[in-house]
Amino acid sequence: MRPFVTILLLIALTVTILGCHKETEQDKVKKVITNIQKAAEQKDVKKIINNLSKTYNDPQGFTYDTIKGLVLGYFFQHPKISAYITDLEITVADTFSKAVFQAVLTGGGKTGSAADLIPESLGIYAFVVEMKKEPDGWKVISATWVRVGEGESKGGR
Numbered sequence: 001m002r003p004f005v006t007i008l009l010l011i012a013l014t015v016t017i018l019g020c021h022k023e024t025e026q027d028k029v030k031k032v033i034t035n036i037q038k039a040a041e042q043k044d045v046k047k048i049i050n051n052l053s054k055t056y057n058d059p060q061g062f063t064y065d066t067i068k069g070l071v072l073g074y075f076f077q078h079p080k081i082s083a084y085i086t087d088l089e090i091t092v093a094d095t096f097s098k099a100v101f102q103a104v105l106t107g108g109g110k111t112g113s114a115a116d117l118i119p120e121s122l123g124i125y126a127f128v129v130e131m132k133k134e135p136d137g138w139k140v141i142s143a144t145w146v147r148v149g150e151g152e153s154k155g156g157r
Contacts, residue, residue, distance in 0.1 A: 025138075029131060032138050033099055037083045040105075043075045053132055053139035060144075082106045095133040102126050102148065124148040130142040 032051050039047035049064075049072055056064040075081070088101040103125050132144045 025097065025133075026090045029090050029092060029099055029138050030088065032131065032140070033085065033088065033101070033129065035091045036104075036140075037085055040083050043081065045071050045075070051140055053134060053141045054140055055132075056139075058144060062129045078102055078105075078107050080107055097131045097132070097133075097138065099129045100127070101129075 036048055036051050036069065039045075039051075045068060049068055052064055054064050056062070056067060056146055058067075062070060082105070084104040084106075086102045086104065088099065090097060090099045105125065124147070125145045126148055128144045129140055131138045131141075132141045
């Protein structure tokens with residue numbers, strides 16, 4: 001009976017240790033990116049704006065106050081939006097982070113297959129998103145993006 005109890009204790013300890021994974025800063029930054037992705041699919045401007053710093057300013061001239069108009073215009077043009085994020089690379093240095101990724105934006109529902117997206121594709125964009133750790137968490141302070149294949153920056157930094 002004693003070996004059985006010892007094994008159970010070891011299993012419980014292992015599960016406890018594995019279950020106590022501390023969320024890293026990279027995990028927190030990734031969560032911001034995925035929250036914005038989900039908010040875009042739900043066309044929830046408020047949730048997107050809540051992930052921006054009040055000091056947001058990008059090279060194209062958008063600020064915290066003006067980015068809302070850009071997002072609203074995009075949502076108005078495209079009644080249904082699905083977003084797929086690929087090649088996400090996150091670097092964190094103290095209170096600043098950078099996320100580099102590609103986003104495939106489509107006008108159709110999620111199908112699970114990238115091959116099914118092409119006819120309804122709104123575009124593939126390469127993003128560089130800079131964030132700052134503020135008292136209430138990571139916030140986007142600047143974003144640059146370029147439509148892949150066009151080579152012209154939409155706020156490119």
